[in-house]
Amino acid sequence: MNTFNVMIIVVAIVAALVLLFALYYVLYKRHINRALEPGEKPRLRLIAPYKLLIGLTVFLLALSVSLTGVFGANMALDYEGITKRAGRDLASRTLEVIDMPAVGKNGEPYTPPRPSDAAEIEGLLSTCGFDGFEVIPVMGISSFTHHDYRAAFVYGVDAKDCALFGLESMEDDVGYMFEAESDAMTLQLDVVRAETSEGSSGLVAYDMVDYPIRTQSGLSPEGFTEVFFESMTPTQREDVLYSGRPVLFVTLPTLAKMLAVCLRDDLPDGVRDVEDVFEHPWFSGCSMYICMNDLMDVNAARTALGEQGCVTVGPLKETTDYYESMSLLFRAVCAAGAVLTCVAAVNVFLSVKGVSQIRRRRKARAAG
Amino acid sequence: MKISLNVREESVQEVTRALREEPVEITEEAPYILSEVTVSSGLLTVRDLKNEERVLVPLADVVQFAAFGHTVEVRTREKTYSVSMPLYKLDEMLEERSFLRVSNSVIVAVRHIRQIKPTLSMRFILTMSDGSEADVTRTYYYAFKEYFHI
Known part of the structure; x- marks a missing residue:
């Protein structure tokens, strides 16, 4: 059941209850006004609307609490594509992600630091950002031994500028350069299929700053510039x-740039979500590498880190909006419930007081 | 001066005692009548708000009594008068079946209620025959319901 359906159901339930209450109110009004007609005496005593309101309030409160506690959390988790909700998972997944053994071009093996204490990691995250974990300068890697990571790119400085990087129509030996301007910066990333001297191949994304453009063709309607690389130097x-499955490598600055243009409207058709990229045929079987750097804040990391080291990231801005809207909805329902409860409590108190007053009067009359 | 008394029997002695010191003769054939504000005759002595004249108003015409400080207004469909009597005394004197106290400051004539509007709190809003509205407050909520069996 997706979010929209659940929200529709919630709204429908509330609307139905309100409608029923309005109907009852009209019926009750007619009923009590019958007493004014000469010779007419109401046979039944209907429940007063305010009493019904008390019941309705309690029901709505229970409903909102259960929705928030059960459906809300589940929906939120589904939305992120993760199944665990423990906050401490951040630390362990951070370890998983950063714990990628790599060998530098100089032949030195790279082993990222592995803090043992989750709290310590969180402290590091919050105080030092990801400086301590900016472990792999991608361009310095000559071999990459971990290919099981499926990652997305997150740039958490300004969620508004986060976007998705989409690639289409890649052909062998041809790289496309996608350009998308954001408020903050411009992404220029060219992607080629690189082959090694050993015959292995992979998809390589290069920062345009580092690699010259040799050929350039026209602009696509979406505002992307396609640049064909007819050839690249072997170096x-x-x-x-x-080795093994292809891995998309980009430099850290490029990653930041890629992520900085997420959620833009001028994405290629059919690519509107990070998950769309993963599901794109062009990426099938492709592992991606996540680079964390100091541009990534803790919340972004928490969002990014998924189950079993697989990182699936929804657009941050959308996610934020989603949580905000869901949160606002449930807060509104809860606030309305709280107000109604207060009204109901006052009513109950006063009705009890009213009954006791009537009893006192009766007693006084009986006493003479 | 000769006056005639139009008061309840239990009040005759008290009124007579009060008038004994005055140069007043109490007789049935007097040109003036000292009348008690009472419902026994179905009339109520009230004061016209404009010219301060005393007027006898049929109780059947009274829509509601409303207290404002020390003043009690007597509202009929046509006019508003005042009466110099506390509301609680009026409440005691008026017939229970014809008038109903709905709040600390209002007594309404049952026959002049045109509509009862329930609220979402413990109150009713009454629309009277003269178009005015009166609130049934929480204190009188159950008494009102009991009266109408609603």
Whole structure:
């Protein structure tokens, strides 16, 4: 059941209850006004609307609490594509992600630090950002031994500028350069299929700053510039080597730029979500590498870190809006419930007081 | 001066005692009548708000009594008068079946209620025959319901 359906159901339930209450109110009004007609005496005593309101309030409160506690959380988790909700998972997944053994071009093996204490990690995250975990300067890697990560790119400085990087129509030996301007910066990323001297191949994304454009063709309607690389120098291609499944490598600054243009409207058709990219045929079987850097804040990391090291990231801005809207909805329902409860409580108190007053009067009359 | 008394029997002695010191003779054949504000005759002595004249108003015409400080207004469909009597005394004197106290400051004539509007709190809003509205407050809520069996 998706979010929209659940919200529709919630709204429908509330609307139905309000409608029923309005109907009852009209009926009750007619009923009591019958007493004014000569010779007419109401046979039944209907429940007063305010009493019904008390019941309705309690029901709505229970409903909102259960929705918030059960459906709300589940929906939120579904939305992120994760199944665990423990906050401490941030630490462990951070470890998983950063714990990628790599070998530098100089032949030195790279082993990222592995803090043992989750709290310590969180402290580091909050105080030092990801400086301590900016473990892999991508362009410095000559071999990459972990290919099981499926990652997305997150740039958490300004969620508004986060966007999705989409690639389409990639052909062998041809790279497309996608350009998308954001408020903050411009992404220029060219992607080629690189082959190593050993014959392995992989998809390589290069920062345009680092690699010259040799050929450039026209603009696409979406505002993307497609730049074809007819050829690349062997050195450039061999800068990044792949073995096994292809891995998308980009430099850290490029990652930041890629992520900085997420959620833009001028994405290629059919690519509107990070998950769309993952599901795109062009990426099938492709592992991606996540680079965390100091641009990534803790919340972004928490969002990014998924189950079993797989990182599936929804557009941050949308996610934020989603949570805000859901949160606002439930807060509104809860606030309305709280107000109604207060009214109901006052009513109950006063009705009890009213009954006791009537009893006192009766007693006084009986006493003479 | 000769006056005639139009008061309840239990009040005759008290009024006579009060008038004994005055140069007044109490007789049935007097040109003036000292009348008690009472419902026994179905009339109520009230004061016209404009010219301060005393007027006898049929109780059947009274829509509601409303207290404002020390003043009690007597509202009929045509006019508003005042009466110099506390509301609680009026409440005691008026017939229970014809008038109903609905709040600390209002007594309404049952026959002049045109509509009862329930609210979402413990109150009713009454629309009277003269178009005015009166609130049934929480204190009188159950008494009102009991009266109408609603």
